Amino acid sequence: GNSVTQMEGPVTLSEEAFLTINCTYTATGYPSLFWYVQYPGEGLQLLLKATKADDKGSNKGFEATYRKETTSFHLEKGSVQVSDSAVYFCALRPNAGGTSYGKLTFGQGTILTVHP
């Protein structure tokens, strides 16, 4: 079956530090890949996505590149801010058309804390 593995957390950084959160996946075919963010007391929000190999998703200074050869989708940001403190989830969705829209497989999440 499909699975997503994220790096062990939590991650604690100082403001303006470089961030990498590793994500690898197991899936058949060519799934779509996502990063979601969950701020304290809020629901999940889509941060970025990539739907095919070598695509780069980006948003709010975050980037991730879909690497089919290494089955990875690592999240990076060049300079984190205190406001980036949240839980980050990597997820995949099989490419099976409209019936698969809601069927995400999530990683276990990585807690990021950024100190001033």
Added chain:
Amino acid sequence: ETGVTQSPTHLIKTRGQQVTLRCSSQSGHNTVSWYQQALGQGPQFIFQYYREEENGRGNFPPRFSGLQFPNYSSELNVNALELDDSALYLCASSGMTGELFFGEGSRLTVL
């Protein structure tokens, strides 16, 4: 446009009881998915409804059931509650683009 709203936000039940959680989809969305998020874990897919029919289910027993109504709102029902059912239950809706929009969740505690 209104977002995805869930109710109740928190509730406490005892083992063996039944619970109903509700979700209002984002305007224009006809697909609803439900997820269970245990503490410290990622969300796990329970099932998906499209135009009032279940069209996908994760690895959850039949005591987890759902409904979708003509206005695309949805309910999640859990019978014979167990302690391990304690979790945050998330609802997400999607439309033609396939992007999921999540509600803030209903936190269920089973004592």
